[in-house]
Amino acid sequence: MAENNVIPEQLKTITDQYEVVHSKSKLFYPEYERKSDLKHQTHYCPGCGHGVAHKLIAEALEDLGLQDQTILVSPVGCSVFAYYYFDVGNVQVAHGRAPAAATGLKRACPDKIVIAYQGDGDLAAIGTAEIVHAANRGEKISVFFVNNAIYGMTGGQMAPTTLVGQRSTTSPWGRRPVNEGFPLHMCEMLSSLEAPVYIERVALSDNKNIMKARRAVRKALELQRAGAGFTFVEILSPCPTIWGKDPVEARKWVGEKMIPQFPLNVFRDHTVEIPNNNVPPHKTVAELVEGERKAGSDTPIHRKHHHFRDLGIKIAGFGGQGVLLLGQLLAEMGMREGLEVSWLPSYGPEMRSGSAHCHVCLAKDRIGSPVLSRPQVLIAMTEISLRKFATQVAPGGTIIYGREKLPDDLSIPQAQVICIPASEIADKLGSAKVANVVILGALLEETECLSPATAMQVLENKVKNPALLELDRKALDAGRLYIDHAVAMGAVTQADGFAQ
Amino acid sequence: MAGPARGSITIDVEECKGCGLCVESCPPKCLELAPELSSYGVHPARYTGHDCTGCGICFYCCPEPGAIIVYRLAPPAKTLVAQSQPGGGHAATL
Numbered sequence: 090m091a092e093n094n095v096i097p098e099q100l101k102t103i104t105d106q107y108e109v110v111h112s113k114s115k116l117f118y119p120e121y122e123r124k125s126d127l128k129h130q131t132h133y134c135p136g137c138g139h140g141v142a143h144k145l146i147a148e149a150l151e152d153l154g155l156q157d158q159t160i161l162v163s164p165v166g167c168s169v170f171a172y173y174y175f176d177v178g179n180v181q182v183a184h185g186r187a188p189a190a191a192t193g194l195k196r197a198c199p200d201k202i203v204i205a206y207q208g209d210g211d212l213a214a215i216g217t218a219e220i221v222h223a224a225n226r227g228e229k230i231s232v233f234f235v236n237n238a239i240y241g242m243t244g245g246q247m248a249p250t251t252l253v254g255q256r257s258t259t260s261p262w263g264r265r266p267v268n269e270g271f272p273l274h275m276c277e278m279l280s281s282l283e284a285p286v287y288i289e290r291v292a293l294s295d296n297k298n299i300m301k302a303r304r305a306v307r308k309a310l311e312l313q314r315a316g317a318g319f320t321f322v323e324i325l326s327p328c329p330t331i332w333g334k335d336p337v338e339a340r341k342w343v344g345e346k347m348i349p350q351f352p353l354n355v356f357r358d359h360t361v362e363i364p365n366n367n368v369p370p371h372k373t374v375a376e377l378v379e380g381e382r383k384a385g386s387d388t389p390i391h392r393k394h395h396h397f398r399d400l401g402i403k404i405a406g407f408g409g410q411g412v413l414l415l416g417q418l419l420a421e422m423g424m425r426e427g428l429e430v431s432w433l434p435s436y437g438p439e440m441r442s443g444s445a446h447c448h449v450c451l452a453k454d455r456i457g458s459p460v461l462s463r464p465q466v467l468i469a470m471t472e473i474s475l476r477k478f479a480t481q482v483a484p485g486g487t488i489i490y491g492r493e494k495l496p497d498d499l500s501i502p503q504a505q506v507i508c509i510p511a512s513e514i515a516d517k518l519g520s521a522k523v524a525n526v527v528i529l530g531a532l533l534e535e536t537e538c539l540s541p542a543t544a545m546q547v548l549e550n551k552v553k554n555p556a557l558l559e560l561d562r563k564a565l566d567a568g569r570l571y572i573d574h575a576v577a578m579g580a581v582t583q584a585d586g587f588a589q
Numbered sequence: 590m591a592g593p594a595r596g597s598i599t600i601d602v603e604e605c606k607g608c609g610l611c612v613e614s615c616p617p618k619c620l621e622l623a624p625e626l627s628s629y630g631v632h633p634a635r636y637t638g639h640d641c642t643g644c645g646i647c648f649y650c651c652p653e654p655g656a657i658i659v660y661r662l663a664p665p666a667k668t669l670v671a672q673s674q675p676g677g678g679h680a681a682t683l
Contacts, residue, residue, distance in 0.1 A: 107596075107662055111657070112648075112658040141652050300649065
């Protein structure tokens with residue numbers, strides 16, 4: 090390490106006698122990619138606790154040899170720029186969401202060391218839900234919670250951890266529990282959960298406590314390396330600038346005022362075995378569908394040669410008409426025929442009679458967006474949906490309207506309109522509920538986008554009641570036959586199927 | 590004090606923000622804030638030049654990653670060993 094640092098001239102004579110015992114960790118970049126020209130200093134105020142916390146984490150990671158395996162999640166707050174300094178994998182996430190992002194990172198890369206570095210405004214205010222649930226799930230991450238009892242970056246507003254009586258810009262006469270509540274004790278809260286393996290509160294208040302903090306940080310990282318579970322270290326830290334104290338006084342204030350309110354302790358240090366029962370089969374969607382297909386029928390579906398590159402279908406109607414289910418059926422059919430598919434529902438809070446629509450994309454390539462602004466096909470089960478969405482249909486597209494004829498005042502020049510009285514047909518077959526399957530039959534016959542045989546396979550898989558399955562089969566056939574016969578005979582507004 | 594001090598430190602004047610935490614923390618009180626200002630307008634910390642034990646407390650109290658380098662007097666017999674181990678620079682303190 091000595092060779093990385095410039096040894097001042099006057100000390101060159103003693104470097105033969107002396108060896109370097111402490112110097113800048115290799116975990117820090119030699120020069121920081123800051124926006125301003127101060128590339129050799131951190132952006133923290135003089136005496137800020139973040140710098141010390143950074144050094145403790147960096148030293149532990151370096152000593153444990155974890156530099157190349159570490160992903161640090163920077164928060165929002167003064168330490169938002171942690172990625173300027175730590176030469177590890179860095180992610181900066183939305184306010185308070187570090188434990189959620191860290192969960193994803195750790196689950197995707199279980200062999201990496203994932204650290205969430207958060208302040209008290211970030212972790213204990215906007216991010217309370219994320220930290221509680223990450224801890225409760227026992228995510229195998231390390232969270233370093235730097236608590237300075239104030240919002241530093243935004244100018245000294247009251248934080249959840251602000252002490253009773255402590256002044257801030259939003260509690261100018263001191264925090265009053267009757268109005269602002271009591272300070273949140275995160276360590277105590279989290280130690281009421283079952284899953285965490287290690288929870289400790291340390292302080293940067295004096296030499297001794299800093300060295301204790303050093304050990305706690307190291308222990309949390311060692312535990313993570315061993316795959317032990319959720320580890321959490323709260324670091325009480327000075328904020329001289331916002332507290333309006335000089336750095337030495339501020340550090341003393343941590344010891345005199347903060348520690349009595351936030352007692353230092355190891356709140357949790359034991360191994361936790363989280364039961365892993367009812368493990369679901371680890372299969373991809375394709376494998377799952379393939380398996381069902383093999384189990385369900387002996388006749389394999391040949392991968393159809395689809396005539397489109399991608400097809401966007403919008404299905405709209407009332408809730409209860411099977412609008413969303415029809416979309417799901419189409420998506421599953423597409424999946425079985427080897428297409429990329431997406432299904433995006435949109436519905437109100439009502440299960441019945443509210444308006445509902447969904448977007449289905451079928452594509453040979455990856456789907457960029459599941460939202461369709463210009464669907465090629467619109468299935469409108471009701472007049473309201475037809476009026477609402479008809480103009481969105483791409484020129485040359487198709488509209489399948491679930492009524493006998495178009496309203497007289499409506500003209501849709503850009504699209505081919507097929508009218509099919511689906512509910513009436515379904516009702517004659519035995520239940521108006523299968524109107525959506527009638528429409529499906531019509532869609533398949535009209536656009537030939539997917540094979541009716543696939544539709545039956547999907548229905549066989551979904552509908553367990555044989556009587557209902559038979560009804561669905563009839564409905565599907567009825568929809569196809571209607572297109573074959575009735576439409577050709579002029580049931581649409583124009584004989585050729587095109588509106589003027 | 591006979592012979593060289595057990596330890597020594599160097600402070601990067603360009604990185605030091607003059608917070609004074611190292612001065613406050615130093616057990617043998619061998620640090621002080623320089624009377625002259627640095628180019629950033631602060632009084633940077635400096636070594637008085639004697640009594641350093643190389644304990645490293647100032648290093649851990651300093652919020653700047655690289656402002657302080659702590660040296661320790663290497664016993665002649667162990668010098669070779671210490672130089673051959675690059676990780677040996679992080680002996681535990683306290």
